[in-house]
Amino acid sequence: MNVDWQAVFVPSVPILETIVRGTVMYLVLFVILRITFKRIGSSSIGLGDVLMIALVAASAQNAMAREHVSVTDGILLVATIGFWSYTLDWLGHRVPRFQKFYYPPPLMLVKNGRLLPRNMRQELITEDELLTQMRRQGIEKIRRVREAYMEGDGSITFICK
Missing domain, CATH: 3.30.240.20 (bsu07140 like domains)
Known part of the structure; x- marks a missing residue:
């Protein structure tokens, strides 16, 4: 049994491209879901949480199954998604103009x-x-x-x- 360590740990896609792809997908999906489903329907879990779970699961699955990405690619993508989840939540708490979009009024x-x-x-x-x-x-x-x-x-x- 041979392990291709290079395929496991060496990024198969340029690092910046992985970050840009993760950023674009997170932000586009966030805006689409916010416009389409203004309210998630539960006080315990928010839109950002649902999006984070879905994207992290998809990203991690690809890295674990070795479908066109290395583990490093998967970790980088998960970290990018986590960064945007935290950043949008932070903006929602601290920037008044963003609060109205992130937390819809009653x-x-x-x-x-x-x-x-x-x-x-x-x-x-x-x-x-x-x-x-x-x-x-x-x-x-x-x-x-x-x-x-x-x-x-x-x-x-x-x-x-």
């Missing part, structure tokens, strides 16, 4: 017991989905809701009358 879905269909369409939430969330929080009738908001993390907050 969107009102109900006002004074009345649904706001335009806002619900914007977030692709149906009346049934909203009523389900209401019931989960122990609210029986929509007329009892003064305001309901789709939060930046995808959860729905109800303020009763």
